[in-house]
Amino acid sequence: MANSAGMALNFKFELMTGIHALGPGTGVPVRTAGVADVLKAALFLATATRVPGDAVYNNTLELAASGNYTQGGKTVTMANVPSLKTNTGTFNPTANLTWTALTSSGAFDCVVFYNSSQSNKQVSVHTFSVQTIVAADFTLTMPADAAATALLQIA
């Protein structure tokens, strides 16, 4: 069997569990063993310009703090452990997110996931069809926990 170059497969999901801290150590945060960071999800108006290149969460054109919406968003339940699925490192939250009895301050089409334990560093941006909620629930369901569909993938 010949040698084969490539990124270690497990490295792809171990990045998401905080196992590796590469480089000279600059920016490596203090962590408590066995304690995960807090992942949050915030909703943004369709007029916002959130992109994956944003380094951190901010509330510019987030839904206003009205109509049962709290700026900063909701804490995301994370019962699934990051894992390797068909050579893809994946992470998928387990729970739906529901904003109950919401009246949105405007039309929105974006959810931003960010790490509130690490200076609100942005994790991912997801867009969907423009929604307006009036005196009702808004539910966001996570994708299937599989290699091609999990919320976060490192292929």
Add this chain to the structure above:
Amino acid sequence: MAMILTSKGEMDDALLERREGEIDNEVEHTTWVEHWYQGELVKRSAHVTIKQSAAVASGEAGGW
């Protein structure tokens, strides 16, 4: 008589026009329910299921 919460407070469901919609594409599967009263939207819920994920292609480690 079923009462439901609307932008005008609790209202009799029988007075409201119910409309439903759905989008199903590669990005999302979304359903919504609207309630209208005399031409005014007084209640709207939605359920978005994300399909499109945030993927990063790591490629392969370079050789020499």
